[in-house]
Amino acid sequence: MKGLRKIVDNMKPTFEKGGKLSFLYSTFEAFESFLFVPNTVTRPKGTHVRDCNDLKRVMSMVIVALIPAMLFGMYNIGYQHNIAIGGDMGFWQMFWFGFLKMLPLIIVSYVVGLGIEFASAQIRGHEVNEGFLVSGLLIPMIMPVDIPLWILAISVAFAVIVGKEVFGGTGMNIWNPALIARVFAFLAYPSHMSGDKVWVAGLTSGEGIVDATTGATPLAHAAMNELDKIPSFCDMFLGFIPGSIGETSTLAILIGAVILIYTGVASWKIMLSSVIGALGLGFLVNAFAEPGTFAALPAYYQLVMGGFAFGTVFMATDPVTSAQTETGKWIYGLLIGMLTVIIRVFNPGYPEGMMLAILLMNTFAPLIDHYVVQSNINRRMKRAVNTK
Amino acid sequence: MSNHIRLSKGLNIPIAGNAEARISKTVFSDIIAVKPTDFRNTTPKLLVREGDRVLAGAPVFADKYRPEILFVSPCSGTVQAIVRGDKRKLLEVRIKADEKNEYLQHEKINLEKAGRDEIVDAIVKGGLWPAFKQRPYGIIPNTTDVPRDIFISAFNSAPLAADLSFTMKDEIGNIKTAIKAFRKLTKGKVYISLSAEDAASTPLRNIEGAEYYIFSGPHPAGNVGVQINNISPVNKGETVWTMDMHLVATVGKLLATGTCDMTKTIAITGPRAINPSYVKVPFGVSVKSVEEFIDKSKGHVRIISGDILSGEKISEDGFLGFYNNQITILEEGDKYEMFGWMKIVRPKKFSISRSYFSWLTPKKKYDMDTNLNGGPRAFVMSGLYEKVVPMDILPVYLLKAILAGDIDKMEQLGIYEVIEEDFALCEYICPSKVEVQSIISRGIDAMIKEMA
Numbered sequence: 001m002k003g004l005r006k007i008v009d010n011m012k013p014t015f016e017k018g019g020k021l022s023f024l025y026s027t028f029e030a031f032e033s034f035l036f037v038p039n040t041v042t043r044p045k046g047t048h049v050r051d052c053n054d055l056k057r058v059m060s061m062v063i064v065a066l067i068p069a070m071l072f073g074m075y076n077i078g079y080q081h082n083i084a085i086g087g088d089m090g091f092w093q094m095f096w097f098g099f100l101k102m103l104p105l106i107i108v109s110y111v112v113g114l115g116i117e118f119a120s121a122q123i124r125g126h127e128v129n130e131g132f133l134v135s136g137l138l139i140p141m142i143m144p145v146d147i148p149l150w151i152l153a154i155s156v157a158f159a160v161i162v163g164k165e166v167f168g169g170t171g172m173n174i175w176n177p178a179l180i181a182r183v184f185a186f187l188a189y190p191s192h193m194s195g196d197k198v199w200v201a202g203l204t205s206g207e208g209i210v211d212a213t214t215g216a217t218p219l220a221h222a223a224m225n226e227l228d229k230i231p232s233f234c235d236m237f238l239g240f241i242p243g244s245i246g247e248t249s250t251l252a253i254l255i256g257a258v259i260l261i262y263t264g265v266a267s268w269k270i271m272l273s274s275v276i277g278a279l280g281l282g283f284l285v286n287a288f289a290e291p292g293t294f295a296a297l298p299a300y301y302q303l304v305m306g307g308f309a310f311g312t313v314f315m316a317t318d319p320v321t322s323a324q325t326e327t328g329k330w331i332y333g334l335l336i337g338m339l340t341v342i343i344r345v346f347n348p349g350y351p352e353g354m355m356l357a358i359l360l361m362n363t364f365a366p367l368i369d370h371y372v373v374q375s376n377i378n379r380r381m382k383r384a385v386n387t388k
Numbered sequence: 389m390s391n392h393i394r395l396s397k398g399l400n401i402p403i404a405g406n407a408e409a410r411i412s413k414t415v416f417s418d419i420i421a422v423k424p425t426d427f428r429n430t431t432p433k434l435l436v437r438e439g440d441r442v443l444a445g446a447p448v449f450a451d452k453y454r455p456e457i458l459f460v461s462p463c464s465g466t467v468q469a470i471v472r473g474d475k476r477k478l479l480e481v482r483i484k485a486d487e488k489n490e491y492l493q494h495e496k497i498n499l500e501k502a503g504r505d506e507i508v509d510a511i512v513k514g515g516l517w518p519a520f521k522q523r524p525y526g527i528i529p530n531t532t533d534v535p536r537d538i539f540i541s542a543f544n545s546a547p548l549a550a551d552l553s554f555t556m557k558d559e560i561g562n563i564k565t566a567i568k569a570f571r572k573l574t575k576g577k578v579y580i581s582l583s584a585e586d587a588a589s590t591p592l593r594n595i596e597g598a599e600y601y602i603f604s605g606p607h608p609a610g611n612v613g614v615q616i617n618n619i620s621p622v623n624k625g626e627t628v629w630t631m632d633m634h635l636v637a638t639v640g641k642l643l644a645t646g647t648c649d650m651t652k653t654i655a656i657t658g659p660r661a662i663n664p665s666y667v668k669v670p671f672g673v674s675v676k677s678v679e680e681f682i683d684k685s686k687g688h689v690r691i692i693s694g695d696i697l698s699g700e701k702i703s704e705d706g707f708l709g710f711y712n713n714q715i716t717i718l719e720e721g722d723k724y725e726m727f728g729w730m731k732i733v734r735p736k737k738f739s740i741s742r743s744y745f746s747w748l749t750p751k752k753k754y755d756m757d758t759n760l761n762g763g764p765r766a767f768v769m770s771g772l773y774e775k776v777v778p779m780d781i782l783p784v785y786l787l788k789a790i791l792a793g794d795i796d797k798m799e800q801l802g803i804y805e806v807i808e809e810d811f812a813l814c815e816y817i818c819p820s821k822v823e824v825q826s827i828i829s830r831g832i833d834a835m836i837k838e839m840a
Contacts, residue, residue, distance in 0.1 A: 005724060033763055037728030040760040041690075041721050044701035046808075046825045047815040048692055048718070049403065052737035052744065054762025054819050056729040058769065061743045127763045171766030171820070263743040267771060324770035324784065373785050377800040380780075384623035 008032055026121040030128035059130040061265045065256035066137055066314065072252040073245040074098035077145050080242050081201040101201050102245060105140035108149050112156040113139075120165045131170030131177075131320075132160065138178035138314060141246025142307065142355075143185065144198035151189050155181040175362045176321045179355055186355070199242035217243045219306040219344065222294045223351040230297070236304040247310040250303065257313040266317035269326065270333040274312045277337025278302050285345055295345050302341055311354035312336070321362040325372040332368055336361045392584065393618050395605030395778040399813055401547045402738055403696060404753035405664045405717075407655035409554045412665040413678070416487075420462055420672040421471075421480040421707035422448050427459070427518055429527045429836055432478045440467045445492035445515055445648035448481050456531055460515025462650035462671035464490040480707065485670070496646040499568055504534075507569045507643070514642040518710065519635035523613065523622050525832050526807035535629040537576035537620065540636055542592040543583035543603075545610030546695040546809075548657035548664075550713045552633050553590040555653040555666065560591050562640030563633070569643050571597050574629070581615045592633070605778065607697075613810040617779040622805050634713050654708065656681045658696075658717040659755040660689045673708050678715065688720035690758050697812035698825065721759025729762070737761070740775075740817050765820040773824075776813035781805065783814055787824065790831035795838050803831050 014021050015028035032038070033056075042048050078094025078101075081087075089097065113136045121128040139156055163180035164173045186193045199217055218241055221229040231241050239249025247253075260266035282299025289295035302308060316322060316336050323332035336357045343353030350356060424432035431452040436442060442465065447458040463485040471480040497510050508531050511517050522529035529535065543552055556563065570578045577599040580592065584604030587593060593600075601619055603609045612630045622628055631639070634652045642648050650671040657664045660683045667678060675682075675691055682689060682704075692699035694712040702708075708715065728734065738746045738754045746752070773783040781802040789797035808825040815824035 004726070036724040036726050037759065037761060038763060039722045039724050040763070041758040042760055043823065043826070046698075046823055047812050048690065048696045048699065048701070048716075048758050049401070049756045049816065050759070050761045050821065051739050051741070051817045051819070052728070052734060052761045053739045053741040053817070054729055054821065055765050055768060056762065057741070057743050058819050060729070127765075129765055131768070169766065171768045264741060265743065265769075319770045320768055322770070325782065326771060326774060329771070373782060373801070376780070376782050376785075380621075380623075380800065380802060383621060384625075 004035065008035070023122065026126065026128055027118050030118065030121070033127070055130045058265055059133045061259065061263045062134045062314070063137060065259040065265075066134075066141065066246070068252040068255040069246045069249060069310065070102075070137070070141060072239055072249040073141060073247075074102050076239055076241075076248055077101050077201050077245065079240060080199070084200050097201070101145055102140065104149060105143065105145075105147070105152060105245075106137065108152050109139045109156050110136040112153045113160050116157060116160045116165065120169065124169075126169070129170040131164070135159070135177045135181075138246075139181045142178060142182050142244045142310065142315075144193065145201045145245055146198045147185065148192060151185055151192055154188075155185040158184045171320055173320060174366075175359055176315050176318045179315055179359055179362075182355055183359060199244070217241065217306065217351075219243075219351040222297055222301075222305065223344075223348045225293050227292060227294075227297060230301070230305075233301060233304065236301070244307060244310075247307045250309040253309045253313050260313065260317070266313070267319070267322070267329050269329040270317045270322055270336075271312050273330045273333030274316055274337040275303065277334040278308060278341050279337070281338040281341045285341060294348075299341075302344070306344070306352050307354040308340060311340075311358055315354075316358050316361070321365065323365040323368045323372075325369050327375075328365070328368040328372045332361055332365055335364075391599075391601040391619075393601060393603050393615075394584075395603060395609045395614070395618070397775055397778040398545075398606035398608055399740055399776050399817070400545070400606045401696070401756075401816065402750075402753050403547050403659065403718075403756045405658040405661050406548055406753075407550065407657045407664045407666055409551065410665050411653060411668055412663060414668040415670065415673055415677045416485075418670070418677040419468060419482055419484050419674050420670050421482045421674065422459055422461060422672055423480050423707060423709065424449060424459070424478050426710040427451075427528060428525070428832075430457075430518075432459070434470065434478065434481070436467045436481065438467050438470055441465075442467060442483060443492040444489045444650070445494075447515060448483075449478070451528070454530065456512055457517050457528060458512065458515050459518060460492075460648060460650075491647040491649070494642070494646040494648075497643065499565065499643065502569075502572070504572050507572055510643060511569075511639060514639075514646075514648045516635070516639050516642055516648060519631050519639055520629050521631065521711075523616060523628050523630060523807070524804035525836055527836070529627065529629055533627060535574045535576070536622075536626045538570050538574050538578045538629045538631070539581070539612050539616050539619070540579065540598075540631055540633060541581050541610055541612040541615055542590065542633060543581070543586070543610045544713075545583070545607035546697055547607070548655065548714065548716060549610070549695055550653070550655035550666070553586055553592065555655075555713070556633060556637060557591050559637035559640070560595075562637045562644060563592070564595055564640070565644045566636045566640030567595050567597050569639075579615075579619060581610075581612070581619075583610065608776075608778065608810060608813060611810055613805065613807055614778055617781070617805055621780075624799060624804060632711055632713070635711075652713060654712070655714045656717070657714060658692075659757075660684075660686070660717040660719055661715075669708065671708070671710060675702060675704055675706050675708075675715070679704075681715075682717050686719065688722060689717055690720050692716040692718070696756070697816060698809040719755065719757040721757035721761075723759070725759070741819070760821055762819065762821050764822070767822065768820055772817055772819070773811075773814040776817060777811065779805065779810070783811060783824075786831075787811075787822075787827050790827050790834070793834065795834065798831055798835065803835055807832065 075095045077098030082089045117132045159177045159181035163177040167173045261268045339357035340353040432449040433452040442461045444464045451457040465483045465485040468484040469482040473479045580598040693709040786801040
């Protein structure tokens with residue numbers, strides 16, 4: 001431990017002002033503070049003692065919460081591939097197959113994203129913010145497994161630069177950066193991002209595929225009103241369905257949700273209200289639905305299909321882009337749930353409503369907060385009038 | 389008593405080094421200091437020169453723009469040094485105290501007959517007007533203002549704060565005198581707030597003439613600002629006054645005897661305090677005279693005049709602040725911690741966050757140090773500050789209004805109701821390490837400038 005500190009201390013002058021590599025100071029600082037909590041002390045005036053919680057810890061909790069969904073996603077890549085080729089792979093074989101498919105996606109996402117993040121921190125002379133540690137893992141998890149790496153790289157770059165850095169970095173952005181990456185890929189490269197084939201590994205190239213396999217996601221079936229082809233609720237809850245890598249298993253996502261709520265990192269109010277919104281509107285739609293159409297699908301199916309669970313737990317709760325007042329969080333979540341169902345059921349062009357619903361509500365979150373803040377202001381003004 | 393207000397928001401920081409309820413030392417003579425920097429919005433005009441003799445209670449400097457407001461010497465002695473900082477800013481007037489105090493004797497007033505002006509005059513001339521703090525802004529009020537109400541907190545909830553039912557137990561008579569006088573200073577009421585924990589036993593529970601409220605809940609329940617917000621909040625255009633209970637006793641003594649006896653019982657506390665306990669000291673006592681309480685054996689220490697949330701760091705030859713009743717001694721956190729944030733458990737550190745496991749040991753006290761425990765970042769998390777602010781105020785929005793320099797928004801969002809200490813816990817828990825209190829200071833300074 002002392003040895004490592006010594007090595008870092010020896011390197012430090014090279015990166016500090018006047019040193020040969022001083023233009024890389026932010027990068028050095030990021031690695032140093034990754035290994036060591038810095039020796040900075042509190043200011044002479046103000047709070048002299050600080051809680052030991054910092055953003056690194058907060059962000060790493062989100063990563064921990066993502067792990068169950070990520071591991072299941074790896075397994076499911078192999079599982080779906082195995083069905084598609086009519087093979088007889090064992091559990092570990094399927095997992096290993098998925099792991100090898102997923103790894104390049106994660107590496108590309110982190111290398112591109114962190115590269116830009118480090119560079120912009122350097123330009124601004126800031127410390128590197130931890131925000132991308134989460135986004136960098138979220139992005140591959142909401143992509144189809146067969147996405148070409150170059151599209152992923154461009155999407156990540158777009159998300160980090162246009163979705164975040166132009167606003168001033170983590171904490172200043174309007175939209176969830178991971179969703180910006182997804183929506184960019186979706187709109188810029190529709191042939192690679194939609195249709196039925198991209199969701200199962202190997203289906204796009206078509207080698208050794210059993211004829212009956214379509215690779216369509218349950219949502220795609222539902223949008224075509226093919227309710228009979230939708231897998232069982234149980235299969236969808238557990239996650240043995242085609243879809244974006246991390247989104248399929250509601251169970252694994254729920255484990256993540258428990259971790260996030262328990263550690264207080266994500267708002268349970270947003271999660272709960274989003275579920276209430278989806279269920280409420282879902283049942284309403286059910287009541288007026290023609291039998292055999294998407295609208296007639298029981299509302300609780302909405303919760304386990306597509307990206308609803310993943311979006312609710314990991315994307316809608318992003319503290320920067322969600323509503324920030326406590327009352328605002330209820331309204332924000334409720335509207336996300338409702339909008340998702342509306343987009344899914346009434347707009348067959350975009351079966352995945354969750355992404356659009358969250359981005360739309362990200363846009364309106366400041367407006368919701370504005371009215372909540374205004375009510376606090378009005379209360380204060382009224383008080384002043386009443387006492388006079 | 390039916391006025392019971394229950395607060396659930398807040399946090400008691402479990403830091404080690406609570407003062408034992410005994411007086412372990414009485415400091416008599418020493419070098420003491422009067423520090424103009426203790427008083428917000430005050431430009432000092434010196435009234436003495438180096439080498440001058442002063443009596444206890446004799447003015448040392450006055451406010452340049454309100455010359456009637458005097459700041460006096462706590463003891464008799466010789467002005468030893470006038471310490472200035474950058475741009476010749478007056479920092480300290482150091483006085484070498486005599487062996488025996490000689491007091492400046494003021495006329496005694498008859499409280500039963502005295503009118504408002506007479507009482508104001510007595511407090512001003514006695515040099516204790518600065519004991520009053522006005523909300524908005526936490527500044528010394530004008531002598532001509534009439535406050536809507538006067539609020540006094542009869543308990544401290546700040547970490548390791550002096551226990552008022554112990555330090556005030558011999559001062560009840562003086563406090564009664566002061567409250568009687570304060571009743572004539574306001575058209576409204578004089579409120580005293582008790583803690584639910586000792587409301588039935590504290591000697592401060594039956595002072596005639598005061599309107600009592602009981603508060604329960606964690607810190608900042610004892611902050612007078614929080615109490616005002618929950619009893620009768622300050623609206624635009626209104627002013628209320630507050631006074632620290634120790635100073636209430638001092639003012640009471642001045643009114644009763646005509647002499648300004650500036651001594652108080654303060655707590656010496658903190659993880660690096662040897663035998664944390666109470667000492668009787670003159671106002672502005674030097675750290676040197678309580679040196680034996682400082683444990684320097686385990687690395688650098690920080691000495692704070694006040695508590696760990698809102699106190700001020702003072703050097704080893706520094707002096708106690710006018711409004712502080714406590715000296716806190718803790719370790720400087722100027723060292724690296726390897727893999728700190730990655731550790732699953734950090735048994736030596738406390739966190740309000742459940743991502744660490746300190747919530748499993750609620751009784752444990754921690755040897756906290758001054759490490760920032762992370763790097764400064766932009767606001768990221770939401771909903772955290774709200775957990776420790778038991779007032780009808782949206783902390784983050786007020787802070788953002790201040791950062792944006794938006795005077796109207798600050799006013800609308802409650803700048804009149806807060807001073808730094810009310811938001812100190814936000815600063816403590818902030819994972820982005822935002823300097824919340826200095827932002828509030830900036831906001832208050834901007835308001836004072838705007839309204840001037």
